[in-house]
Amino acid sequence: MLLEPRKHTPLWMTISAPIIAVVIVLILCGGLIAWAGAPLLDSYIALFVGAFGSKFALAETFVRATPLILTGLAAAVAFRAKLWNIGGEGQLYMGALATTYFGTGLITLPPALMIPFLFIVGAIAGGLLLLVPALLKTRLKVDEVVTTLLLNFVVLLLANYLLFGPWKDPLAMGWPQGAPVIDEGILPNLVAKTRLHAGLIFSLVAALFIWLLMTKTKWGLEIRAVGNNQDAARFAGISINKTIIRTALISGGLAACAGVTEVAGTKEYLTLDISPGFGYTGIAVAMLAGLNPLAVIISALFIAGIFNGADSMSRAMDVSNYIADVITAASLLLVMLSVMLTRMRIRWN
Template sequence: MNGRSVGFLTLEPRAHASRHWVWGAPLLAVALTLVVGAILFAALGKDPIAALVGFFITPLTSAYGLAELGVKAAPLAMIAVGLAVGFRANVWNIGAEGQLTMGAIMAGGFVLSVNHLSGFWILPLAVVFGALGGALWAAIPAWLKTHFNANEILTSLMLTYVAQLLLNWLVHGPWRDPAGFNFPESEVFSPSATLPILWEGTRLHLGVAIAVIAVLAIWVLLSKSFLGFQIKVMGLAPRAGAYAGFSLRKVVLTVLPLSGALAGMAGFFEVAGPIGQLQPAISPGYGFTAIIVAFLGRLHPVGILFAACFMALTYLGGESVQMFMGLPLAVTGLFQGMILFFLLGADVLIRFRIRIGAPRPGKAA
């Protein structure tokens, strides 16, 4: 007998992984999410077509909406591409949200200390501080993994809570704006520390352009450099890598801080762009959503750019149906979780052929 049954379905292994389904699976996942989304909207007593249009189309029909898509896709893409490098090497950084927060804290602390000054040097330096904050925060789980064998999934996630509590304390305490009527917010960043707007009348800021450049730079790094090759080998065949003299330790100590730096930069772009100051909540879960973006984009930089735009749309769609149809904003999280499930399920098609019915005797396909 060949293949095995899952309920009434049979999985038959393919001789070769299907290239078509590598990119077909995300499309199938999006399609399935739309179908289930329509059913969900209908169950909530809304016209499913109108709701889907409101969720996925309406946000794109205005200049402001398109710019917002960029504003939200940029941090997602930048974080996801960093995570993807790690996932390829079997390094699971789940704490990007914390690294984003730490980047915002480090860069924000620098900005607040020079907030009375002006100069072109402030912004680039702040970006460096942001990257540094994220990289250092990610270096902790990296070091704990290489030196103490501690699971990076759990440590990076725990550090996310620590970073968020730290930010919360800072804006409630030492960094609170004395002239801010006791709101838990820092001073507003000076114009020298605020990202210039690229598109007048919208919130599209310089950080979005930098994010696209960063994603492309990582693409070059992955496909052209020896480091990219090592990362790929260590992920696919760690033993072969070890024989070749590649060091897992080195890969971990490079990959985690790299993804942390990207998340930290994204954090600074949030507070120096759309937000303009430090406050307790600076991200609607970009660090976690970026995990979905990384998988949906097939851990490939170009795929990630598309996936980031789609996931950004789920944020805008949630806001849109909340405004126009009175649906809860939490629809966004539901759609995001759903799409990852469908994707993981659809990925089975890459390695297996699915037949309806019981396993049948015969040769492998």
């Protein structure tokens, strides 16, 4: 068995491959649902309705996709430069911590300034967090996979300490949560009676901006060159270290913005469960999107939809909501496999 690269990929294949993959996932997971004793067709209808079937469901899917787009972009940018940033979760919490520190009364500005201010301080906090592993990598050749991953726990424990200690909101009846973000800093609601907030618009603009950055600018050229062939990039006179540091600041900043949207948009105050692993899921989002910033939007919507849909399916059909995790994981694997098969063909000898 051999894999050979394809010279041309027909358009129908590019479009149909992920769809076929999802169908296969639904068939495979059908066995699991049947095993759990629920009717198959009704379950999948419940899944679809739960993800996209109503104004409320659609809004929830967008709410969930918002931080995933941002952490997905963070991973996409970093991985393009072969900077293996596994620390999206920690950077997200840095953004959340910065939002809480500056956004709960320390500074009061009119909303038109307050909201950009929160994104800026959040992004700086996340960028600085990733700067540490980036400097260790460029100066001392320390593997960033290890340092970024471990920093996640450091930041999470810091958040734990702050929320159980000095930052604990006295009005929260003993719950470990931060003070609410002041009204000027709250991201405006987009659709009445839903949780959909302006963070979605921010993340869509960010995706467009990152796409422009990667394809139309000098920095983008440098990031791609360093990631694709570091030796040739160095030989051509591109500074590898400068590019990696710059990439780290952009990537860390993007992941931190996901923390800002969650604290100032979705939740309106900091808790220890604002992120069910958005930082890690962002890696899957980016991989699924083939590191393309615009495809990150679709891939984030897909994963958010599966999560929400499977969640509501499990409630409606009374099956374990672990099935949601299985569907998500299986979709990721099979969609990635299908995307690979559009680029390669298998030859049987």
